[in-house]
Amino acid sequence: MGLAAFAQVSGTQLVSSFTMHSDADRMASDLFANSEGLSQEDLGSGARLLRGFVASEETAILSTLREIETRAPFRHMVTPGGFRMSVAMTNCGPLGWVTDRKGYRYDALDPVSGSPWPAMPPVFSALASKAASAAGFPKFEPDACLMNRYEPGAKVSLHQDKDEPDFGQPIVSVSLGVPAVFLFGGLKRSDKAKRMQLFHGDVVVWGGPARLRYHGVLALKAAQHPLTGAHRINLTFRKAS
Ligand code: MD3
């Protein structure tokens, strides 16, 4: 790794502690500081990691989330196969992702309340569009925000996101709270997955050829974050219509 790259990695530690996959992966990737002094990393084929991108907005994001939760509480959905998901979920925006015995789909109504999902808060849509632009997707206007809440031990097994109609639209993910180990696989389930840690404030934009890569999250370790306690929260912004 060159000296310039080392200086940028050190700078990143001010925002979120930096733990990447192997040194070889790091050297093969494209790491640089953006205009706000935060690092960006090209994860290959359309995926871009924006370390600490929403760190300065943590309070606004989490208080907005608390409001959404009062109207659409986190719940453990059931897969079509009948398994209770270990991750608790809720949604905001015109469409919400749901699963039950009938299948996976987007729905305008929360099945628990029978009412529309809470509106997409402007602070959410603004940060999603800003992150997408920073990653080269200037016209991203999400109409769905899926919120995942991980408790210790909760995980998401390797899967593809393919319930959306247009895979030309990226997905923006925001990580908050306790860090997690993310698995980034290939286009086939059997492709070897890379591991990387996602920390509080990190944003990843998944577009282009990365859009259909398999991915998952390892079981969350027991830990405490000052703002979320034992939880990790992940927001994913999607164009679902
Ligand atoms: C890579 N959530 O909600 S976000 C999901 O951390 C989901 O809660 C995980 O996978 C979480 O579907 C991962 C990162 C993510 C989201 C969408 C992707 C990675 C992706 C779509 C394509 C490739």
Ligand code: FE
């Ligand atoms: Fe996913």
